[in-house]
Amino acid sequence: MTPLIDGLQYANWSEKIFRQMRQGGVDAVHVTITYHETFRETVLNIEKWNRWFERFPDLIFQGRTADDVALARETGRTAIFFGSQNPSCMEDDIGLVEVLHTLGLRFMQLTYNNQSLLASGCYESDDTGLTRMGRAVVAEMNRVGLVVDMSHSGERSTLEAIEHSSRPIAITHANPHSWHPALRNKSDTVLRALSEAGGMLGFSVYPHHLKGGSACTLQDFCDMIARTADLMGIDRIGIGTDLCQDQPDSIVEWMRVGRWTKSIDYGEGSADAPGFPPMPDWFGDNRDFGQIADGLRAAGLSAEDVSAVMGGNWLRFFKDNFGPE
Numbered sequence: 464m465t466p467l468i469d470g471l472q473y474a475n476w477s478e479k480i481f482r483q484m485r486q487g488g489v490d491a492v493h494v495t496i497t498y499h500e501t502f503r504e505t506v507l508n509i510e511k512w513n514r515w516f517e518r519f520p521d522l523i524f525q526g527r528t529a530d531d532v533a534l535a536r537e538t539g540r541t542a543i544f545f546g547s548q549n550p551s552c553m554e555d556d557i558g559l560v561e562v563l564h565t566l567g568l569r570f571m572q573l574t575y576n577n578q579s580l581l582a583s584g585c586y587e588s589d590d591t592g593l594t595r596m597g598r599a600v601v602a603e604m605n606r607v608g609l610v611v612d613m614s615h616s617g618e619r620s621t622l623e624a625i626e627h628s629s630r631p632i633a634i635t636h637a638n639p640h641s642w643h644p645a646l647r648n649k650s651d652t653v654l655r656a657l658s659e660a661g662g663m664l665g666f667s668v669y670p671h672h673l674k675g676g677s678a679c680t681l682q683d684f685c686d687m688i689a690r691t692a693d694l695m696g697i698d699r700i701g702i703g704t705d706l707c708q709d710q711p712d713s714i715v716e717w718m719r720v721g722r723w724t725k726s727i728d729y730g731e732g733s734a735d736a737p738g739f740p741p742m743p744d745w746f747g748d749n750r751d752f753g754q755i756a757d758g759l760r761a762a763g764l765s766a767e768d769v770s771a772v773m774g775g776n777w778l779r780f781f782k783d784n785f786g787p788e
Contacts, residue, residue, distance in 0.1 A: 465770035466490040466532050467752055468777040470665030470703030471546070471614075471636040475710045476515065480749065481522040484541045487749040490774065491532045491542040491781075493570055493635060493703070497552045499721035502559055505552040509566055512543070525567055529781035544781075546570030546635070548615065549721075550581050550600070557596070557603055564607040569785055570635060571604065572612040573597060573624060576730065577723060582613075582620035585646045586730075590617030598627055605629045608786045614647070614703075621653050630784055631661035636703035638667055639694075642687045643674040645731060651694060658695035663780045665703020666691075668755075670740035671731035672705070681745040685758035688772065697768050701777045702755065708748055712738030 467488050473495040474480050484492070496512060497505040516524055526532065526542030535542040545567045552571070553559040563571070573593075574584035581597035583590040593601065601624060604611055611632040613621040624632055634657060640648040649657075649664070657664060666688055673679035674687070692700055707715070715738055719730040729737055745754045752773065759769045 464536075466536060466774040466778055468532065468701065468774035468781075469493065469706070469749075469752075470633070470663070470701050470777055471495065471667075472704060472706040472708075473548075473710070474706055474708040475714070477709065478519060478522075480708060481515075481519050481541070483749045485522055485539065487752050489541050489749050489752065490535045491526055491544060491777075493544045493546050495548050496545045496568075497547045498549050498575060498718055499551050502552055502554055502556075502563075505547070505563070506566070509545070512545070516543075527567055527569075528785055529778060532778055532781065544569045546572075546612065548572045548612075548718075549575040550579055553600070555580060555596075557600055560600060560603045560609060561607045564609045568609060569781075570610045570612045570633065572615055573600070574613075574616045574620065575721070576615050576719075582624065583617040584615055584620075585617050587617055590619040592619045592623040593627060597624075601628050606788050608784060608788070610784050618650060618653060621649070622656055625653075625656045625660045625662065628660075630788065631663065631780070632657070633663045633665070633780070635663075635665045636667040636669070636672075636705040637664065638672045639687065639691055642690075643672065645672050647731065648672055654691065654695050658699040661699075661783075663699055663701055663776060664691070664695065665701050665777075667703055667705040668743065668746045669705035669707070670743065673743065677741045677743055679743050681743070681754060681758040682761060684743075685755065685762040688759060689762040689764060692764070692768070692772075697764075697771055698776055698779070700772055701780075702752070702773060704746065706742075706746075706748070707739055710739060715739050 573582040576584040
């Protein structure tokens with residue numbers, strides 16, 4: 464059977480959520496373990512995950528290679544693959560790229576909305592593309608097997624990352640801009656380039672990325688996936704829910720503000736709705752992936768194509784990109 468893989472989550476982790484993963488049959492998840500944290504603070508977060516792996520060995524374990532997805536299925540557990548939504552964890556030291564990969568990091572975004580040392584974020588008015596350091600870091604990420612993630616990056620930076628990277632990159636959690644014009648969603652130009660380079664798009668169910676927000680229907684979401692399959696090819700797409708289950712609103716404020724400003728930044732929200740938006744009624748937690756699969760079938764996808772979108776494509780991508788060049 465094809466595995467069920469989520470391309471990104473950032474939940475307020477607990478035994479309850481780990482058990483819901485098992486109830487939902489989720490075999491692997493790319494988990495954000497760090498945003499604005501320094502290297503040392505990221506290590507502390509890994510220590511926290513190590514304690515969870517010790518406490519709940521029957522539910523979760525740390526994934527490092529694609530083979531761990533098969534191990535998860537064989538043992539009835541969920542493989543947790545680490546990722547970062549910002550290059551803050553490597554600070555200004557390219558040598559930490561390999562160290563972070565050794566510690567288990569498998570995805571790293573080059574930006575989180577703002578300009579970084581590596582590239583421009585999607586909220587910058589002037590996207591200057593990859594920096595000199597950005598090109599060097601992408602090459603080092605390619606060498607060790609740390610996937611370049613451009614989910615929060617600007618258009619030019621994303622296209623330059625696709626072009627400069629010697630290996631396929633990922634946009635782990637976003638949707639087409641043509642369907643819903645959020646700043647975080649991606650143009651057809653980017654999606655075509657991503658597909659042509661062998662990359663992966665994970666479709667997000669985070670309401671700010673959805674047409675109609677929290678009121679978006681399951682069928683509208685799945686019809687959008689079917690149309691994107693026509694644009695990109697069925698083998699270049701998967702799910703990346705961006706599930707932020709049980710997180711307090713203070714966390715979304717921290718995600719947006721980080722260390723870079725003393726004022727409040729509402730990001731995709733607003734002063735009237737500053738916190739996490741309510742999830743659509745068809746996806747509240749890890750037990751709801753079956754509804755997406757049902758919706759994809761209703762949108763006209765074959766059983767084989769549904770399996771590819773729900774995890775098969777991510778598994779192939781993991782196999783090709785988690786090891787050294």
